[in-house]
Amino acid sequence: MLRIAVPNKGALSEAASAMLREAGYQQHRQSKELLLDDPTNNVQFVFLRPRDIALYVGAGTLDAGITGRDLLQDSGAPADEILQLGFARSTFRFAAFPGTAASVADLQGRRIATSYSGLLGKHLAEHGVSADVVHLDGAVETAVALGIADVIADVVETGTTLRAAGLEIFGEPVMTSEAVLIRRAGAEPSSAVDVLVRRLQGVLVARQYVIVDYDCPREILDRACAITPGLESPTVSPLADPDWVAVRAMVKARQTNQVMDDLYDLGARAIMVTSIHACRL
Numbered sequence: 001m002l003r004i005a006v007p008n009k010g011a012l013s014e015a016a017s018a019m020l021r022e023a024g025y026q027q028h029r030q031s032k033e034l035l036l037d038d039p040t041n042n043v044q045f046v047f048l049r050p051r052d053i054a055l056y057v058g059a060g061t062l063d064a065g066i067t068g069r070d071l072l073q074d075s076g077a078p079a080d081e082i083l084q085l086g087f088a089r090s091t092f093r094f095a096a097f098p099g100t101a102a103s104v105a106d107l108q109g110r111r112i113a114t115s116y117s118g119l120l121g122k123h124l125a126e127h128g129v130s131a132d133v134v135h136l137d138g139a140v141e142t143a144v145a146l147g148i149a150d151v152i153a154d155v156v157e158t159g160t161t162l163r164a165a166g167l168e169i170f171g172e173p174v175m176t177s178e179a180v181l182i183r184r185a186g187a188e189p190s191s192a193v194d195v196l197v198r199r200l201q202g203v204l205v206a207r208q209y210v211i212v213d214y215d216c217p218r219e220i221l222d223r224a225c226a227i228t229p230g231l232e233s234p235t236v237s238p239l240a241d242p243d244w245v246a247v248r249a250m251v252k253a254r255q256t257n258q259v260m261d262d263l264y265d266l267g268a269r270a271i272m273v274t275s276i277h278a279c280r281l
């Protein structure tokens with residue numbers, strides 16, 4: 001039986017469970033059980049703090065897990081990303097009161113508050129900077145106003161939390177992160193893990209693509225296919241009218257309206273878009 005670590009709370013938790021549910025796995029917990037059996041798929045889910053997941057997976061105790069790239073790198077655990085999951089996207093950045101720091105070099109000898117001491121320590125070492133790292137559990141943005149640090153290094157998504165604390169980003173991003181599926185470094189190939197990966201890839205594709213169907217005069221078919229090349233090649237079917245064909249192709253969801261406008265301008269008609277419920281490529 002495959003054992004998979006899933007975040008039990010925090011920013012990753014709901015989206016990770018939603019993705020697994022879309023991939024056909026059991027995710028309904030009666031209360032706050034830490035273990036959830038899914039006998040139909042021969043999988044057991046283990047709900048853990050997202051910060052601890054890389055440790056369990058790196059130790060080989062669990063076969064795979066969902067965590068953040070930043071948490072994985074912070075842990076230093078011997079585990080590798082095997083699939084990027086496209087949610088919980090964030091950057092890891094330095095911030096301070098305006099005008100008090102401008103680059104990593106300015107961090108020499110300063111107090112830096114963070115919940116990601118491992119990640120920060122590696123970054124400072126790479127830049128040859130020696131600073132005083134103040135480890136906090138969360139609400140790191142408050143540390144500067146409360147006088148226990150000069151600078152923070154923290155997760156930024158919209159920047160709302162930083163602005164509310166009167167802080168300003170400086171320097172280059174330390175890293176960009178998103179939710180990732182991880183396995184122990186050097187783990188044996190596993191057909192059960194391959195099934196999990198294919199299912200999650202199916203969810204990613206279903207979320208990112210739509211199907212576009214349209215009718216088009218034969219003489220513009222080549223140009224229409226250039227607009228909707230599909231993943232391999234579009235499906236072209238004859239219509240009762242020999243001068244027209246029907247075309248079907250996958251298109252990036254966020255390009256849908258531009259593609260429809262371009263097809264219409266070219267002379268395609270009856271352009272229809274449908275969402276993909278599930279897929280295997």
Ligand SMILES: Nc1ncnc2c1ncn2[C@@H]1O[C@H](COP(=O)(O)OP(=O)(O)OP(=O)(O)O)[C@@H](O)[C@H]1O
Pocket residue numbers: 007009010011012050051067068069070071088089090137138155156157158177178179
């Ligand atoms: N506002 C956010 N937007 C996007 N991703 C985020 C956000 N906050 C945290 N993350 C990502 O979520 C992961 C952190 O998960 P964690 O559960 O520790 O978050 P949390 O919501 O801060 O939980 P906790 O309340 O335990 O601190 C990291 O990969 C981080 O990049």
Ligand SMILES: O=P(O)(O)OC[C@H]1O[C@H](OP(=O)(O)OP(=O)(O)O)[C@H](O)[C@@H]1O
Pocket residue numbers: 011137138139140141154155156157158159160161162
């Ligand atoms: O850029 P933003 O959109 O404001 O998001 C970033 C904030 O979200 C997370 O905090 P969380 O709510 O998890 O609280 P915490 O700092 O106590 O972990 C993160 O630690 C940042 O503080």
Ligand SMILES: [Mg+2]
Pocket residue numbers: 138139
């Ligand atoms: Mg947090």
